[in-house]
Amino acid sequence: MGGSISKGLLRILGTVLAGAVAIALLILFPQDRWSYLLVATLFVAFSAYMMGHSSRWYFWSIAG
Secondary structure: OHHHHHHHHHHHHHHHHHHHHHHHHHHHOOOOHHHHHHHHHHHHHHHHHHHHHOOOHHHHHHHO
16 A cells, blocks of 8 residues: 555656646747757656666656
């Protein structure tokens, strides 16, 4: 039971982080597609890096 709740919370928090990053990127780069693509790629790369170096890998998987 505890593992299921933990995984559910990680899924919710990862989704909230991904949504916040998506909105922030849209606000920061409304008409500049290359800067948007660069920063979005850096965020996904950071998420992939954190998946391998964190005990909360599922959170980073959902966030990325």
